Amino acid sequence: MKSYLNVHDIMAINGVSKSKAYHILRTLRAEKVEGVAFQDTYESKLIGKAVIPSKIYLEFFPNATGNVRALGN
Template identity: 85%
Template structure:
């Protein structure tokens, strides 16, 4: 399974346009988990703005686990 998902991965998994995939990415990066938004973490600043950890993605889209596994192969 991929550790991080980018916009192209989100487009494939959800079957959405690039603009919608970016909106999903920005929304998930801003969501707080355990009191901290991913976009505010050191890890986020280190790897850049164009990815989201698959763990966070699966918290909001649990049905996508099989699709993420298929991307990693």
């Protein structure tokens, strides 16, 4: 399973347009998990703005587990 998902991964999993995928990415980066928003973490600043950890994505889209696994590494 990929550790991080980018916009193209979100487009493939959700079957949405690029603009909708960016909206999902921005929304999930701003969501607080265990009291911290991913966009505010050191990890986020180091990796960049164009990804979200698969763990956070799956917390909000639990039915997509099989699709995320299918993406591979």
